[in-house]
Amino acid sequence: MGEVGQEKIHETNGVGAGFEQAVLQRYGSAVSDGEPGLCVPVDYDRALLKVIPDEIIEKDFGCGDPSKHVREGEMVLDLGSGSGKSCYIMSQIVGARGKVIGIDFNPEMLKLARKYQISIGDKLGFHNTEFRRGKIQDLRTNLDLVEQYLQQHPIRSVSDLADLQGYEEKIRHEQPLVADDSIDVIVSNCVLNLVRPEDKKTLFAEMYRVLKRGGRVAISDIVSDEPVPEHMVRDPELWSGCVSGAFLEEEFLRAFEEAKFYGIHIEDFQSQPYRTVEGIEFRSITITAYKGKEGSCVERNQAVIYRGPWKQVMDDDNHILPRGARIAVCEKTFELYSKPPYQDQFILVPPRQEVPTEEAGVFDCSRDHRRHPRETKGIDYKATSAAGNICGSGSNCCP
Ligand SMILES: C[S@@+](CC[C@H](N)C(=O)[O-])C[C@H]1O[C@@H](n2cnc3c(N)ncnc32)[C@H](O)[C@@H]1O
Numbered sequence: 001m002g003e004v005g006q007e008k009i010h011e012t013n014g015v016g017a018g019f020e021q022a023v024l025q026r027y028g029s030a031v032s033d034g035e036p037g038l039c040v041p042v043d044y045d046r047a048l049l050k051v052i053p054d055e056i057i058e059k060d061f062g063c064g065d066p067s068k069h070v071r072e073g074e075m076v077l078d079l080g081s082g083s084g085k086s087c088y089i090m091s092q093i094v095g096a097r098g099k100v101i102g103i104d105f106n107p108e109m110l111k112l113a114r115k116y117q118i119s120i121g122d123k124l125g126f127h128n129t130e131f132r133r134g135k136i137q138d139l140r141t142n143l144d145l146v147e148q149y150l151q152q153h154p155i156r157s158v159s160d161l162a163d164l165q166g167y168e169e170k171i172r173h174e175q176p177l178v179a180d181d182s183i184d185v186i187v188s189n190c191v192l193n194l195v196r197p198e199d200k201k202t203l204f205a206e207m208y209r210v211l212k213r214g215g216r217v218a219i220s221d222i223v224s225d226e227p228v229p230e231h232m233v234r235d236p237e238l239w240s241g242c243v244s245g246a247f248l249e250e251e252f253l254r255a256f257e258e259a260k261f262y263g264i265h266i267e268d269f270q271s272q273p274y275r276t277v278e279g280i281e282f283r284s285i286t287i288t289a290y291k292g293k294e295g296s297c298v299e300r301n302q303a304v305i306y307r308g309p310w311k312q313v314m315d316d317d318n319h320i321l322p323r324g325a326r327i328a329v330c331e332k333t334f335e336l337y338s339k340p341p342y343q344d345q346f347i348l349v350p351p352r353q354e355v356p357t358e359e360a361g362v363f364d365c366s367r368d369h370r371r372h373p374r375e376t377k378g379i380d381y382k383a384t385s386a387a388g389n390i391c392g393s394g395s396n397c398c399p
Helices: 018-033 085-094 107-115 117-124 143-152 158-174 197-210 236-240 249-258 331-337 373-377
Strands: 075-079 099-104 129-133 183-189 211-224 262-269 275-277 280-290 302-306 312-314 320-322 326-329 346-349
Touching: 018 107, 018 236, 075 085, 085 099, 085 117, 085 129, 085 183, 099 107, 107 117, 107 129, 117 129, 129 143, 143 158, 183 197, 197 211, 197 249, 211 249, 249 262, 249 280, 302 320, 302 331, 302 373, 326 331, 326 373, 331 346
Parallel strands: 075 099, 075 183, 099 129, 183 211
Antiparallel strands: 211 280, 262 280, 275 280, 302 326, 302 346, 312 320
């Protein structure tokens, strides 16, 4: 039961297959008929819209702009790519050295996205977009291949069904829709809420699987400020309209944490709700999060100092870092703190003499968590510097 006595839908009960059909139908007909009610005003970079035909721009059902978090040369995966608008925006940001793959399970949406693939690429002078058919909670199964198989092998018996399952198993392993550890950035714009509660855990695990170590997600979606009651969750209209499948705002962030992401950060949180239903506000949020905090902990006499302004902070591995203190960290944590999203928060203190890899032991997690400066400088360090020589010769900065 929720805080105010509202029953929540549990992952194990789920909402059933009908909801996926409702989503398929709604976005299938939105391609021809449009859906003005699904539109959240988004301030895209106008210069990047110039090469995109109106037919695509008009079918914008996003609620944020995760493309702002993509960089040149990156391999990007867009979950629930719809008409392809975000993919064509990001295609220009990543440029000829990068690539953008859009995933959608709706054939009408894919047809529209693919329609202008060649002509947009010709205008840009490079072709770096691809649209693949699949469910975002199962990034192994290529549904175009399954469709082709079914056309050649219609199901007429239980034995035909077993053959289909065997074929699916084979392509999932031999030709996965998206390979393990292959993506720099996953973006998604207003789609995660449409995935059924019973599939949400697999969705996060799949995102984690396909990202490279050090890769990140930039996700815009709808969240609610209060738990969504069951009668609203079971309403297919509200569900397919990006309302009642929304995560509770805090649970959205927790879902990334539970899927082992780290450095989770709210980039944008719209003050104005997208919809308010029965007093519950549904609004757009954009978050970023990173993959790759697991691995062995090697001792290399490294320390970090948290700059502040908070008195202390705790990271996603439960390290507590008091402001201004030299804290002992293993090599893996030291590397993590030297990169986004942490690098501006810490002063990195390497050892005066590097510990060679072959001499580096296992980091003792039960040790005193402060690192005495003697550990980084060396016990035998006895240097005494001459007074006043830190400004360099000819400088008059230290009278
Ligand atoms: C609200 S629209 C957003 C489309 C696009 N991201 C945009 O910004 O315009 C949702 C899209 O996600 C697709 N979709 C919904 N659930 C999906 C799922 N489980 N797997 C793959 N695609 C899905 C729909 O077909 C639709 O194209």
